[in-house]
Amino acid sequence: MGNFLKKWNKIREEKKSNICAGLDPAVYEMDRGEKGLIKGKDKLKWSLDFIEAVAPYVSVIKPNIGYWIGVGDLKSLEKIIEKIKEKKLVSIADSKIADLGSTGDAWIYSYKKMGFDAVTIAPFAGNVEELIESGKKHDIAIITMGLMSNPEYKSEMNFVNNKGEKLWENRVKRAICSGVDGLVAGGTFTKESDDFRNFIRMTNDSDVIYLVPGIGFQGGKIEEFLETGIDCKKCIISSSREIMFPKGSNSTSDMQAHAVMSFRDEFNKLI
Numbered sequence: 596m597g598n599f600l601k602k603w604n605k606i607r608e609e610k611k612s613n614i615c616a617g618l619d620p621a622v623y624e625m626d627r628g629e630k631g632l633i634k635g636k637d638k639l640k641w642s643l644d645f646i647e648a649v650a651p652y653v654s655v656i657k658p659n660i661g662y663w664i665g666v667g668d669l670k671s672l673e674k675i676i677e678k679i680k681e682k683k684l685v686s687i688a689d690s691k692i693a694d695l696g697s698t699g700d701a702w703i704y705s706y707k708k709m710g711f712d713a714v715t716i717a718p719f720a721g722n723v724e725e726l727i728e729s730g731k732k733h734d735i736a737i738i739t740m741g742l743m744s745n746p747e748y749k750s751e752m753n754f755v756n757n758k759g760e761k762l763w764e765n766r767v768k769r770a771i772c773s774g775v776d777g778l779v780a781g782g783t784f785t786k787e788s789d790d791f792r793n794f795i796r797m798t799n800d801s802d803v804i805y806l807v808p809g810i811g812f813q814g815g816k817i818e819e820f821l822e823t824g825i826d827c828k829k830c831i832i833s834s835s836r837e838i839m840f841p842k843g844s845n846s847t848s849d850m851q852a853h854a855v856m857s858f859r860d861e862f863n864k865l866i
Contacts, residue, residue, distance in 0.1 A: 599713055599736030599776050600804055603685050603831070606654045612859045613827070615655035615687070615806070617835030618642055618675070619662050629843035630836045639671040643678050648848035649838060650682040652855045655831055657687040676710040686710070687738065687806070691717040692726060700729040707735040713776065714738070715806070723766055727773040736776035741767050742794050744781030744809025752790070767794065771801050780805040782815030782832070786823045795825055805830045811837040818865055827866045834858060 607613055620638050621631035632641060646656055656679045663672050679686045688711040692702045699722065706714045713736035716726045723739065730737035742752065742763055754762040767778060778798060784791035798805075807830050809815040821827055834855070840846050841854035 615833040738777035741778030782809035
């Protein structure tokens with residue numbers, strides 16, 4: 596069992612929560628309507644208030660780096676990581692690193708220096724092993740793509756190589772053999788999916804954790820996902836917009852806290 600899994604398990608048991616709060620605050624200019632910030636809202640202050648509101652009910656905060664690459668955002672991320680540490684939560688940089696060689700290593704090094712506990716990768720250059728090795732070198736957990744929740748992924752997940760292996764199967768097998776810390780397991784999958792049944796067969800007996808997006812906004816239902824037979828104790832159930840904006844752009848901290856508490860309690864009841 597890796598250090599990341601030990602740390603998360605300790606926090607999960609203390610909080611009685613497998614829930615991860617995604618931090619994807621779309622600014623007003625992105626035109627996300629009721630699933631984004633109102634005009635003039637300070638993104639950093641909003642984010643710190645959000646972490647404060649949800650901290651009692653989650654074990655993980657996951658900033659999506661795509662929302663944190665504007666002018667001044669790196670400084671803001673430093674304050675966000677400080678807040679996550681203050682609340683004794685696990686942090687995941689949702690960056691989906693796809694670069695290779697020394698550049699991929701530089702990304703991973705930088706996220707470790709910033710203070711993140713884990714980072715997501717999307718090794719479509721074929722460098723699964725290389726990025727996982729960089730994570731070990733810099734002592735930061737690596738979470739790679741397993742079976743993703745977005746519907747577009749279905750257009751390529753079953754591409755077959757010259758050995759007859761599907762693309763997702765090949766990458767998952769290589770990741771596990773290389774000692775990956777975690778795999779993305781889309782919450783939109785159900786027990787009816789042959790691919791997901793094979794995914795569980797390949798991974799359930801390993802030490803990997805599952806990062807589970809797709810519940811809620813993308814159509815996944817938590818009760819249907821858990822019926823797949825996945826080891827629920829290893830699932831980090833991620834939710835973003837449903838927690839950030841449960842009542843639209845003007846959602847208060849109390850509304851956010853109630854939304855994530857209800858989500859946590861639903862999961863705990865089902866398991």
